[in-house]
Amino acid sequence: MSEPRERTVPVKRRARRAKASDGQRLSANNEGWHGWDDYAAFYDWENAQTVQRRDVAFWQRLGAAAEGRVLELGCGTGRVTLPVARNGIAVTGVDRSASMLARARAKRERGRLSARVDFVRGDIRVLPFRSAQFSLVMAPYGILQSLVRERDLQATLASVARVLAAGGRFGIDLVPDLPEWSEYQSRRTLAGTLGGARVSLVESVRQDRGRRVTIFDQRYITRRGRATREHRFSLTFRTLSVPQMTRRLERAGFRVDAALGDYRGGPWDRRADVWILLASKAGGRA
Amino acid sequence: MALGLDSTVSPSDGTVFRELDGESVLLNLETGMYYGLDVVGTRAWQLAAQAGCLRAVRDALADEYDAEPAVIERDLLALAEALIGNGLWTLK
Secondary structure (H helix, E strand, O other), rough: OOOOOOOOOOOOOOOOOOOOOOOOOOOOOOOOOHHHHHHHHHHHHHHHOOOOOOOOOHHHHHHHHOOEEEEEOOOOOOOOOHHHHHOOOOOOEEOHHHHHHHHHHHHHHOOOOOHHHEEEEEEEOOOOOOOOEEEEEEEEEHHHHHOOOHHHHHHHHHHHHHHHEEEEEEEEEEEOHHHOOEEEEEEEEEEEEEEOOEEEEEEEEEEEEOOEEEEEEEEEEEEEEEEEEEEEEEEEOOOOOOOHHHHHHOOOOOOEEEOOOOOOOOHHHHHOOOOOEEEEOOOOOO | OOOOOOOOOOEEEOOEEEEOEEEEEEEEEOOOEEEEOHHHEEEEEEEHHHEEEEHHHHHHHHHHHOOOOOHHHHHHHHHHHHHOOOOOOOOO
């Protein structure tokens, strides 16, 4: 493993939010979905400065190859859902956050994509869909790393296996380097404007390397005129290696067809900037 | 109150249950959240709605499914914990 390192701009922030008071330590009660409603106002702003659209074409290609409806886990504001649907693909996005989904639905209306896109407020551990309904399930942008507890990950993989059609594909994008981040406190990492307000993000990073858990404590500070508001969140991620995730997928009934190291389809290795697993439901065609 | 086989449960007010080909979708009207149950979970829901007592649900599932009673009990209690935690069942 390489030496711990810092990044001034968190290009790999994968946004799964757990609201916490300042200084709160990770506990059994931390779940990755807490705080999404509070975070929704900043989600697109932050992504525009970090991940941008660099993964979107990858998911569009995968969606175009699917022979049936596509499901996106943790769709948030529709950053991936809507571009996939613009290619003529029928997509369902599921997310726990009502505020995120409200923004996604507004963008869907503006994009005149209502005929092809459904947004559902639901829990990815118990997906509210019939068995074998989807030909592709997308897990972009580290969504599975928001499942901090092993039982939650296992429940989610079982739930995906249930709703995926025989031969259907399951695409997973993991963020590899979070456990290697250095710990720091109250560092301003992003700044800009949002809706006429000045916005800055001040964050702290904590590591529980024994559990492979990384916690980002974040403060979004908005200034409009003389008015200042502060919004606090914590982001909690659990990072598994590619072999660890592969074993869990296989136990859940998937066959791992490929591990990719970039969004263009290059091969994976341990130093890769991106970890993508392409799996299919065992018992189906390759 | 600790959850166990002697616990009695019932669907919460404001929970909508809809069966779809043996599986089901649940809606918590208060939160607007949807949840899915597979075939066995759906059967557990139906049995609990009739019997209420989790011991009776476990016994009925053990009659209907070829699985170890201990496994059924473990899974049933986990399901009950999740349903109660999400406001879909009420513990009496």
